[in-house]
Amino acid sequence: xxxxxxxxxxxxxxxxxxxxxxxxxxxxxxxxxxxxxxxxxxxxxxxxxxxxxxxxxxxxxxxxxxxxxxxxxxxxxxxxxxxxxxxxxxxxxxxxxxxxxxxxxxxxxxxxxxxxxxxxxxxxxxxxxxxxxxxxxxxxxxxxxxxxxxxxxxxxxxxxxxxxxxxxxxxxxxxxxxxxxxxxxxxxxxxxxxxx
Numbered sequence: 288x289x290x291x292x293x294x295x296x297x298x299x300x301x302x303x304x305x306x307x308x309x310x311x312x313x314x315x316x317x318x319x320x321x322x323x324x325x326x327x328x329x330x331x332x333x334x335x336x337x338x339x340x341x342x343x344x345x346x347x348x349x350x351x352x353x354x355x356x357x358x359x360x361x362x363x364x365x366x367x368x369x370x371x372x373x374x375x376x377x378x379x380x381x382x383x384x385x386x387x388x389x390x391x392x393x394x395x396x397x398x399x400x401x402x403x404x405x406x407x408x409x410x411x412x413x414x415x416x417x418x419x420x421x422x423x424x425x426x427x428x429x430x431x432x433x434x435x436x437x438x439x440x441x442x443x444x445x446x447x448x449x450x451x452x453x454x455x456x457x458x459x460x461x462x463x464x465x466x467x468x469x470x471x472x473x474x475x476x477x478x479x480x481x482x483x
Contacts, residue, residue: 300462310394313460320454320464322363329357332368332412340372340416343390347383349373349421354429356450359436363447365461368414371429377420378403392416401425432472435479442475 302313333353341348355369356362374383384394384405391410398404402425407416419426436443449471458464 300460300466302459310397315459317457317459319457320365320461322450322454323366324363325359325361326357326366327360329353329364329366329368332414333358333370336368336370336409336412336414336416339390340370340387343386344372344374344383347374347386349375350426352430352433354417354433355415358433359443361440362436362443363450366413368409368412370414370416371426372416372418373421373423373426374418375421376403377405377418377423380405383418387416428476431479432476435475439478442478446471446475 302315330353337351337353340351350371350373352358352371353368354371355367356364357366357368376382378399380394387407388394392407394405395408396404396406398406402419402423404425405418407418408414409416417429436446449468453464453467456464
């Protein structure tokens, strides 16, 4: 299978497209991406946030998981804790957004076209809190990707290499960097799914 790692055909979303899903002002990044080596404090930061989210939402928080690169020991990452929150219906913002906002979380992204995804920033820790509805396929994909990278050193190293190469470029928006990783993520997911 040919490697899709170079992503030379990648076309970034326009500022206009990104602003449509951004709550508040879209601020350009216009810089490289800072990646750091795995930090063993990341799981502790996740635990603290997960405890706070569960205390704020109670049984509305159906699942709270540490995802993304900070959840994979040995993998370099942007020092931002990615958290997956599963609720009954992420489109029903009145059922959870006011509670999170009272606790200091800020809604920054609303993507009805992409699994009704919502993204919040944290009150005092640099996090991306991703909210999806129960039963959404993206929840399973995120967890499978995390678990595969935790267990597979070869793909973990390959993913780190691609991330480091991409991080050296200047990116107008961090989302463009994230989107540029799509090819390598798909390639790894094909291997993970083939193991079922």
